[in-house]
Amino acid sequence: MTEIIDGNAVAAEIRAGLADGIATLADAGVTPCLATVLMSDDPASQTYVSMKHSDCEEVGIEARDYEIDPEAPADDLYATIDDLNADPSVHGILVQMPLPDHVDEREVLRRIDPAKDVDGFHPENVGRLVAGHPRFKPCTPHGIQKLLAAADVETEGADVVVVGRSNIVGKPMANLLIQKSKLGNATVTVCHSRTTDLAAKTRAADVVVAAAGVPEMIDGEMLSEGCVVVDVGINRVEADTEKGYELVGDVDFESAKEKASAITPVPGGVGPMTRAMLLWNTVKAAGDAEAVDVELP
Numbered sequence: 001m002t003e004i005i006d007g008n009a010v011a012a013e014i015r016a017g018l019a020d021g022i023a024t025l026a027d028a029g030v031t032p033c034l035a036t037v038l039m040s041d042d043p044a045s046q047t048y049v050s051m052k053h054s055d056c057e058e059v060g061i062e063a064r065d066y067e068i069d070p071e072a073p074a075d076d077l078y079a080t081i082d083d084l085n086a087d088p089s090v091h092g093i094l095v096q097m098p099l100p101d102h103v104d105e106r107e108v109l110r111r112i113d114p115a116k117d118v119d120g121f122h123p124e125n126v127g128r129l130v131a132g133h134p135r136f137k138p139c140t141p142h143g144i145q146k147l148l149a150a151a152d153v154e155t156e157g158a159d160v161v162v163v164g165r166s167n168i169v170g171k172p173m174a175n176l177l178i179q180k181s182k183l184g185n186a187t188v189t190v191c192h193s194r195t196t197d198l199a200a201k202t203r204a205a206d207v208v209v210a211a212a213g214v215p216e217m218i219d220g221e222m223l224s225e226g227c228v229v230v231d232v233g234i235n236r237v238e239a240d241t242e243k244g245y246e247l248v249g250d251v252d253f254e255s256a257k258e259k260a261s262a263i264t265p266v267p268g269g270v271g272p273m274t275r276a277m278l279l280w281n282t283v284k285a286a287g288d289a290e291a292v293d294v295e296l297p
């Protein structure tokens with residue numbers, strides 16, 4: 001029987017587990033505060049930001065919403081980041097990706113105060129992660145580690161294939177999985193668009209993390225019997241539904257389910273965990289900034 005790993009349930013546990021830390025902060029007179037900055041009219045990005053605000057409200061994190069016209073000069077975004085960096089009541093800053101083409105993403109990430117960089121994308125935080133002493137783990141790969149742990153998937157000694165080399169998922173995922181830690185100690189292969197014979201690599205894996213951004217590119221034929229499949233893709237494909245689209249992952253769920261011992265669905269798998277770990281990082285950022293020792297789940 002294939003286990004369907006329920007990301008909504010694990011994310012709800014993480015949110016509940018943050019209550020103690022948030023109460024400790026409240027005792028010290030601190031309300032954790034996350035500022036989100038959206039410079040896009042992409043409906044998916046708008047949905048994600050609005051879900052992040054609802055999550056914050058649920059757990060008692062203050063969320064501030066900054067929206068910048070996608071046609072505005074990049075300087076408008078930089079000025080907003082500078083203001084948020086300087087505001088001591090803001091503990092976490094999240095600039096929703098992707099950004100418009102005329103904005104230099106690297107400059108944006110460099111500009112965010114690394115102590116408020118709850119995405120973990122600032123070069124200083126990337127360096128700390130690679131060196132094995134992360135401050136903020138990027139939300140999606142951190143969420144995947146928590147999902148695997150919740151499903152009792154042992155990464156120690158496992159052969160993991162990560163398909164995709166993005167800065168948001170693929171690279172930090174590989175780095176976290178090779179670390180000497182309870183949720184690491186794996187042997188990792190990172191595959192990408194220039195990988196030869198991808199199917200041979202995925203078939204040799206105990207765990208496949210699909211994060212290529214290509215709808216249903218991994219199917220059952222590419223997997224070995226009993227492997228674990230983590231589907232990071234959240235692709236909107238046109239469909240005859242009320243919304244005009246449906247969400248599909250990077251994995252062909254039906255055929256993959258026939259082979260896998262455990263698999264994450266889309267929606268309801270990795271996505272909710274990305275949001276839960278953003279809350280986690282925000283509570284950590286508030287604790288660090290206010291010198292309050294918070295317990296994290």
Ligand SMILES: Nc1nc2c(c(=O)[nH]1)N[C@@H](CN(C=O)c1ccc(C(=O)N[C@@H](CCC(=O)O)C(=O)O)cc1)CN2
Nearest residue numbers: 047048095096097098119139234267268269271272274
């Ligand atoms: N600054 C950042 N930008 C982006 C990140 C990120 O971690 N930081 N990751 C992705 C998108 N992302 C977060 O922003 C994200 C994607 C999906 C979900 C989610 O909850 N998905 C739901 C379905 C939602 C829907 O109905 O469309 C699910 O999978 O169940 C949360 C966050 C790119 N940008």
